[in-house]
Amino acid sequence: MKNIKIKTFVLSFFALVLFTGLMSCKKDEGESxxxxxxxxxxxxxxxxxxxxxxxxxxxxxQITTATSLxxxxxxxxxxxxxxxxxxxxxxxxxxxANANSTLKAQIYVDxxxxxxxxxSGAILSASASWGL
Numbered sequence: 378m379k380n381i382k383i384k385t386f387v388l389s390f391f392a393l394v395l396f397t398g399l400m401s402c403k404k405d406e407g408e409s410x411x412x413x414x415x416x417x418x419x420x421x422x423x424x425x426x427x428x429x430x431x432x433x434x435x436x437x438x439q440i441t442t443a444t445s446l447x448x449x450x451x452x453x454x455x456x457x458x459x460x461x462x463x464x465x466x467x468x469x470x471x472x473x474a475n476a477n478s479t480l481k482a483q484i485y486v487d488x489x490x491x492x493x494x495x496x497s498g499a500i501l502s503a504s505a506s507w508g509l
Contacts (some may be wrong), residue, residue: 410461411509419453419467420483422502426474434467458509467494468504475499 480501
């Protein structure tokens with residue numbers, strides 16, 4: 378029963394984080410979206426003994442979810458986001474080994490780290506967003 382509550386909390390948190398990320402990267406009126414495509418890679422890194430479980434990542438409304446993950450690192454395949462893209466987002470959950478555990482979520486665009494979000498504790502949720 379406890380696992381079901383944790384999973385429900387985690388999925389609800391993901392939805393909130395993703396929505397918040399998309400809204401925070403909204404361009405102001407008069408700004409134009411990216412005029413060229415970009416190569417994007419998403420990365421996760423958790424501290425030793427932690428276990429990455431779920432990640433939601435993508436751009437604009439093109440979202441991918443990966444579940445049932447394990448381990449302390451994860452890297453997406455390189456994706457090409459098209460011209461006109463407004464925002465790029467990642468949100469991830471992990472179970473920490475202890476209260477000092479950390480989770481780092483990173484967005485690389487054209488080989489350069491653009492955004493990084495971190496979390497610490499026994500239950501980890503990190504996110505990052507970048508507006509083009």
